[in-house]
Amino acid sequence: MKQSRHLETELPGPKARRLMQRQQAVVARGVSTLMPTFAVRAEDGIVEDVDGNRLIDLAAGIAVTSVGASAPKVVESVQRQVAEFTHTCFMVTPYEGYVAVAEKLAEITPISGPVRSALFNSGAEAVENAVKIARSFTGRQAVAAFDHAYHGRTSLTMSLTAKSMPYKHSFGPFSPEVHRVAGSYPFRDELDGHTAAERAIDQLRTQIGPENLAAVIMEPIQGEGGFIVPAPGFLKEVVHWCRENGVVFIADEVQTGFARTGRWFASEYEEIEPDIITTAKGIAGGMPLSAVTGREDIMNAAHPGGLGGTYGGNPVACAAALSSMETIDEQGLDQAALRIEELVRERLEEVQRSDPRVGDIRGRGAMLAFELVDPATKAPDAALTSAVASAARQSGVITLTCGTYGNVIRLLPPLTISHDLLIEGLGVITDALAEA
Template structure:
């Protein structure tokens, strides 16, 4: 597939407009879409739409298609498995693929000691089950999450998620025994990691109490909250406090996992060993799969048949995961993520020198973002951010926004994107910013 941006129609084109009419007639309004078109093919850094437009992909399906949307090893693995069988339910008639994925997770995840995994379908399912496991292991009920957190859209994971609109608004009541404490947001709180950790720990102790707290959950880099990288030392201090107080530390690596940040897992940057890790998104090259992986004594606390689900660890998704993980290792896509960071960060930093509206540039590997602000007050500028992203999309670049305040543009390209496509896409975004 040709790796060039090419627009043959305006967006949306005539075929896309017809599909939009069909969508509006039968798809619930709550399932909104961002790009004004419909995909038909995708490979590496390009998505082609129904009208023949080729778009630069800086989203990767929200960090899902890290190995590309049609990686050969994933395609081959899926085709072979589909020809054998599509489903038996692992809890009824098990199969090797599930075991093989669990073996790879035991090999790759930064969890100490013997490791176990349980497979599910989505990131939210993984988080829900991690909380169940932690509660079963500790015999305690309370769970603490952080400001700016995003953990999913189910009842419990909405409760853990910080941002109201669009994720929680009008959907309450929410799950009980969920608490929120301040995290680390260096650009805005100006705190060193140990200072921010001390602030969080004080609230954990005074507002919840370690004797009541089953788990603390945090993304090593907060995704939807704005690609916030905690200050150095914050995560190790929180993990140490959890260890000392019989509290399970859950690292939500759903967006950061599988080479996205330049390591297999973002937890490795701070050399922390979580008790449990939740993964999804980049695990299976676009097929629906998620996992909870953790210390054996914690994972085995749940009683037999207490974990599972009809489709959890589906054989086709497991085959895709094995193909995806093989692709990451064989092509050293962790190194590719670091190359993406070098190119993109340099490009953004040069732009920041002349445009003070770019308040902060942050992230790791191919998980980068820049925050747009009023240059005099540092107040978040959500309107500017939305305008820039919309203009980029009209020009054929798939650009995502995020952040509690809606003022962050995030970059999540496939790890297989070329430098040329990456710089062209960044150029389109920054040109949109210059003209906003």
């Protein structure tokens, strides 16, 4: 399809308005949508809607379609697998695709020694199972997460998630034995990695106690919390403390995994070796799949039959995952992510030099964000952020916000986006900022 932005109608167009009426009549109010239109097809950096509008995609379905929303190898493998069989349930009649995905994960995951994997459907489901495995392995119950964390929307993962609205508000009570400690937010806490780690470890030691703690979980780059990259050395010290005290360290790489940051996993930048890594989103080119991958002794702690699910490791999703990972390798999409970072940083830093409302620019690879603030006080400016994102969407650029304070614009383009589209989409956003 044509890789150019084009607005055939205003947004929403007439067909989209009719679909909105149908949506409002049958879809639960809690399932809200951001873009004022409906997609009909997508490829690389463009999503086309029902009215013929072509939108620049700077979201990739929240970091899912990293290889593009219709990557040829993924499409071919899915079509082939669907024609053979769609489901048998791996726990009933197993199939090679599940094993092949686990083999590939063992090859690329930055954990030394033998590793094992279990496959599921969503990132939240992977996190839930990682906690189950850690509790089984350690015989302990407590789990610690960090300020600004996001780990999912199920009962347990909602408890691990920090932000109340819209994720936790009115949905309690929450799971017990979940604790929260301070993390590292260099732009706001102004602490170096060592000092921030000392603070976190002191809370882990005194408020929970290592003898009670099964697992510590953290995103190497906190996603929904604002694309927060911890200060250098922070994660390394936390992981070292976990190892000394027999606490399982879980790296939640659901959003950061599969070349999104310029490497297979963001943990590699931090020079850490997690005990368990949870993945989803970019693993399967848009098909629902997630994984828990970890040290063999930890992963084997769960008894036979203790892990699984009817659809976990679905054969169609496994076929898509194998082709998606092959595409990342063949097209060098890790390097593409680094080129995206170079282009985006250069443009954002240029804007920041003349606009003090851009308080911070951060992230890695094709997972970048900028935080909007009151330049006099550094207070978060959520209203400005919302206005900029809304204006960009109306101009045909799919734009996401994030952050505990709602004042961060995040950029998650497909790794296959053209540089021209990327620069144009970014220009629409920065023009909206200038006009706001």
